[in-house]
Amino acid sequence: DTGVSQDPRHKITKRGQNVTFRCDPISEHNRLYWYRQTLGQGPEFLTYFQNEAQLEKSRLLSDRFSAERPKGSFSTLEIQRTEQGDSAMYLCASSLPGPKSYEQYFGPGTRLTVT
Amino acid sequence: AQSVSQHNHHVILSEAASLELGCNYSYGGTVNLFWYVQYPGQHLQLLLKYFSGDPLVKGIKGFEAEFIKSKFSFNLRKPSVQWSDTAEYFCAVSPFTGGGNKLTFGTGTQLKVEL
Numbered sequence: 001d002t003g004v005s006q007d008p009r010h011k012i013t014k015r016g017q018n019v020t021f022r023c024d025p026i027s028e029h030n031r032l033y034w035y036r037q038t039l040g041q042g043p044e045f046l047t048y049f050q051n052e053a054q055l056e057k058s059r060l061l062s063d064r065f066s067a068e069r070p071k072g073s074f075s076t077l078e079i080q081r082t083e084q085g086d087s088a089m090y091l092c093a094s095s096l097p098g099p100k101s102y103e104q105y106f107g108p109g110t111r112l113t114v115t
Numbered sequence: 116a117q118s119v120s121q122h123n124h125h126v127i128l129s130e131a132a133s134l135e136l137g138c139n140y141s142y143g144g145t146v147n148l149f150w151y152v153q154y155p156g157q158h159l160q161l162l163l164k165y166f167s168g169d170p171l172v173k174g175i176k177g178f179e180a181e182f183i184k185s186k187f188s189f190n191l192r193k194p195s196v197q198w199s200d201t202a203e204y205f206c207a208v209s210p211f212t213g214g215g216n217k218l219t220f221g222t223g224t225q226l227k228v229e230l
Contacts, residue, residue, distance in 0.1 A: 003158075004158075031215070031216070033217065033218075035218075040222065040223075041222055041223075042119070042205050042207070042220030042221050042222050042223050043159070043205075043218070043220050044220070045217040045218065045219065048215050048217060050215070055215055056215050056217065091158075091159070093159075095216065101216055102147050102164065102166065102209065102216050103161060103164065104161075104216070104218060105161075106151075106158050106159040106160070107158060108157075108158045109158065
């Protein structure tokens with residue numbers, strides 16, 4: 001399968017703990033996006049990378065959240081001192097450069113539950 | 116700021132019925148428009164997209180959508196639904212230029228097709 005992959009698929013953590021999620025985009029895709037989806041809502045944009053550069057962060061991304069894409073390939077999203085309000089599905093998407101950059105391909109997501 | 120409204124949160128249809136899902140957006144510029152679908156247990160998939168040109172666009176599995184600029188709408192249609200169309204449908208927009216192609220999603224419409 002050459003689609004976007006995310007790991008882990010599910011994560012249960014206690015409030016106050018740190019968690020890290022990984023996203024592996026489709027290999028030739030240079031753009032990588034993170035979204036968050038809560039129950040009954042559509043995905044909300046968090047941040048995106050072009051190659052290794054983080055070009056935009058949403059106001060939703062508090063200072064407890066940090067994302068990296070060190071070599072322009074996989075990306076990690078870390079949440080420090082988790083809160084119950086962080087419980088959500090975290091989605092990763094990637095896209096090609098150039099004219100096809102509008103089409104984003106989504107991964108299966110990581111479901112985070114904070115107890 | 117952009118926003119997307121999907122007015123039907125839950126739709127139940129019998130097989131062979133016609134489908135129309137509403138989507139309206141708010142944005143102070145030109146946008147790209149998308150419909151994504153999420154089948155049970157699967158990740159988000161692109162159903163169809165509109166960038167420019169013919170406002171009636173056709174996607175996979177017999178779906179089509181019409182962009183009406185004067186109404187800021189991009190409604191999804193299918194003449195005859197099948198049980199396998201049971202899924203959640205999301206309308207989304209991104210800026211035509213700039214903004215990194217980040218997507219703004221509506222809240223989604225859960226479609227259930229009964230045999």
